Amino acid sequence: MAVGKETLFDRFLAPIFRNLIDRDAIDAYYHSRDWETASQQFCNPQVDYPDYYQQNFHGIQGGYLNLSAAFSYDPIVQYVLPPGESIVRSALIDRITSQPRRILDLGCGTGSTTLKLKQAFPQAEVVGLDLSPYMLVVAQDKAQTANLDISFCHGLAEATGFPAHSFDLVTASLLFHELPPAIARDVLRESFRLLRSGGEVLILDGNQPILRSTPWLMEVFEEPHIKAFAQNSLDADLSAIGFDNVETEAIWLVHQITRGVKPIVGRVQFEAIEPTAEAWAMG
Ligand SMILES: C[S@@+](CC[C@H](N)C(=O)[O-])C[C@H]1O[C@@H](n2cnc3c(N)ncnc32)[C@H](O)[C@@H]1O
16 A cells, blocks of 8 residues: 555554455455556546545545555455444434435445445435545445445536436535535535435534544544544534534444435425436436
């Protein structure tokens, strides 16, 4: 893994992960495929990578545009979501109050939450969107292995190109702490635009008040935007954008799930948009 020198991540976390993770399994996966060819299928030529995205994340140079970020992500993340990755991701699924027909998972990464969404709502059309083609390769591999029909798209969470009112549920897990505040608000505005009336947004991330009171935790993970995330309030941002029933619940102390509902304005709207995910991906 290309890890930055002299970072806290390098000095403290990397040695721990080196002992915990199955290095042979990671190497075997890395050598099992031609990553450049596989990632090409996801490369949307209309995507310009913003500067905020091309910084080092978790001590990895180039962040998620570095191939090593993709194949080392799952082996590490399984150890950093106490009390357990599956429990924390399931907490988001458990808080879905509707029976969504179309679901969009923003910043889906390697698809760990996306797969759970499809398993929970097998009839729903599920789309995962991410800016890293390498992360999308891993996500698609996992969906195929699990025999789950999920569409994965390469794009910006703040400007997806999907039609307005085209989703019943928009989710994002572990995305918002990686965004500068202005972009985070753009992603919330985009979510509002994409949701049909009565649709819900659910966001799983670090617990903002807890992060504010534990500055050392924010240093350790080498996240360029996490301090700004901690200073903000997703509740306030969702409310300002127009979501109703906004609430944030602490999950196992260090995580939070924030929920909001797009208000139903006037009478019930019947949206006639039935495009396929592939058509949406083309914008
Ligand atoms: C910490 S990972 C979380 C991945 C996944 N949601 C999970 O729960 O494991 C953050 C992901 O967000 C993606 N990302 C960051 N900024 C993005 C943006 N503006 N648009 C789309 N994806 C973005 C990154 O490429 C990365 O895969």
